[in-house]
């Protein structure tokens with residue numbers, strides 16, 4: 001089958017790889033109809049991780065079950081399913097507690113598994129014609145038959161739940177003001193989720209015009225950090241008080257200004273200033289324990305200069321980590337089916353699998369217009 005294979009920094013290719021097959025009776029093989037490229041894939045694409053050449057990318061996958069192992073009971077061939085990006089067992093103590101992003105079974109020695117991601121276990125990615133799904137009864141979310149809502153549903157694999165998770169960790173409640181740093185797909189989904197949770201005003205900080213426009217389209221207030229200090233802008237709009245809650249949807253590859261070197265702690269420190277005392281921060285943006293491309297020796301070891309004194313003084317709570325997609329996917333799916341949520345407004349491009357190398361390059365450059373790319377390996 002054809003698949004998106006990582007070759008070297010800034011280089012992926014669409015190549016023939018062996019077809020996946022049932023390796024365990026609890027597996028299914030899914031024919032992939034939609035698979036999205038994620039900002040998280042770019043960390044590997046840019047050579048910022050220990051990703052090895054040959055890895056097949058793709059953790060945001062939707063398709064039709066092709067074949068089911070003999071132990072699979074709830075999913076049948078022909079079912080349309082979306083897979084949470086976390087590969088999880090469903091029975092370890094973290095899974096039972098709802099922390100499926102930290103499954104203890106699927107990736108021993110490291111809590112948590114994912115498809116097509118370095119250090120997240122041996123699971124091949126779904127930017128391909130077919131995907132093997134382990135523990136399929138747990139890792140497939142069944143969808144209505146047909147093709148309706150295809151690009152809404154594919155976002156259930158990661159970014160819609162991840163944006164929602166940012167708001168959940170920040171405990172966004174009705175009437176509150178929320179500051180979201182980053183207007184990439186995750187930030188836009190966090191802003192959208194804040195709206196679903198009844199926030200009164202949502203500030204979205206970025207510098208990329210078309211992304212800020214998308215934020216405005218969903219009723220958020222765009223804040224361009226290139227214009228002026230975003231903290232000052234948000235303080236002015238909240239009577240000097242600051243926002244009630246904050247979400248970091250940028251992560252460690254943050255910059256103060258385009259063209260300048262990375263400042264991995266800049267968004268965390270901005271949020272500590274932006275959010276009022278006793279508030280809370282949700283941090284879905286990625287931070288890593290080792291980063292060979294970091295701007296200084298400490299950051300290369302994942303050690304950042306964060307204003308912990310100010311954090312403590314203000315009594316801020318902080319939530320971090322991979323999204324536990326399984327925890328949110330069912331009710332977010334129901335919102336889509338009921339017409340109450342349509343997250344696909346972030347999708348800017350729908351392309352065939354063969355277009356992946358070009359799409360990676362443009363998405364990586366954050367070229368105007370490349371907000372979220374969905375690949376269709378079987379056309380459509």
Ligand SMILES: NC(=O)c1ccc[n+]([C@@H]2O[C@H](COP(=O)([O-])OP(=O)(O)OC[C@H]3O[C@@H](n4cnc5c(N)ncnc54)[C@H](O)[C@@H]3O)[C@@H](O)[C@H]2O)c1
Nearest residue numbers: 039040182184185186249251254255284285286321322323
């Ligand atoms: N926790 C999880 O489970 C999970 C899941 C998916 C993605 N992620 C992570 O979330 C982050 C965002 O993902 P994405 O797909 O939206 O990525 P993205 O790279 O497309 O978006 C990041 C945005 O941040 C903006 N930005 C850079 N510096 C900034 C600053 N100083 N202030 C404000 N904005 C700034 C960029 O212009 C960009 O638009 C990544 O780190 C990704 O790895 C985490």
Ligand SMILES: [Zn+2]
Nearest residue numbers: 038040060158
């Ligand atoms: Zn993703």
Ligand SMILES: [Zn+2]
Nearest residue numbers: 089092095103
């Ligand atoms: Zn588990």
